[in-house]
Amino acid sequence: MSEVVAAARGWIGTPxxxxxxxxxxxxxxxxxLRGVWREVIGAEPEAIPAYTQDWSEPxxxxxxxxxxxxxxxxxxxxxxxxxxxxxFRMREGAVAKHLGLQARTGPEASFVHAYSGHGVVESALTPPWERRIVARFAFPERN
Incomplete structure (x- = not known):
């Protein structure tokens, strides 16, 4: 299991x-994502300004x-x-404003994410979720 996945799963149950x-x-x-970054990489790379739940959608x-x-x-x-x-882009034409961390790949693909009303959970990466993915990234290598 990757270090990122292990760290992300450690957050499951967080409200x-x-x-x-x-x-x-x-x-x-x-x-x-910030918490997993701190556990796996170290200090966060930049200060996060206050943001609204609409993520600059307007x-x-x-x-x-x-x-x-x-x-x-x-x-x-x-x-x-x-x-x-x-x-993820949650609606067509909207800005991308949801993040998750891939936990498993293949036929039983899953991802860990903090979801409003549910907290941090590991969800199946079902076709409705898959079609919302607009970008995929890897964590940087540690120095």
Missing amino acids: YLHQCSTREAGCDCLGL QGEERLWRAALRHLTPKPLAEEAPGDVLL
């Missing part, structure tokens, strides 16, 4: 709490995608591996 990133206390999808800005491009390594969508960061 959903917008803008937070504290295992067992609360996090949102970005907070989960302005149509892909802020989350741009931030991912600054700190993660882009991968082709078809090159899936455990530990990949998945970026």
Whole structure:
């Protein structure tokens, strides 16, 4: 199992709490990614400004995608591996504003994510979720 997957699974059961990133206390999808980053890589690469749950949707800005491009390594969508960061577009034409971490690949593919109303869970990567993936990234190598 990848170190990223093991760290992400350690957050399962953490309640959903917008803008937070504290295992067992609360996090949102970005907070989960931030917490796993701290456990696997170290200090976060930049300060996170306050953000709303609409993720700049009214302005149509892909802020989350741009931030991912600054700190993660882009991968082709078809090159899936455990530990990949998945970026989802929840509605066609909307900005991409949900993140998850791939846990398993293949016929029983799954991902760990913080989901409003559910907290941090591991979900099956079913066709409805798969078709929402717009980008895939790998964590950077540790120095």
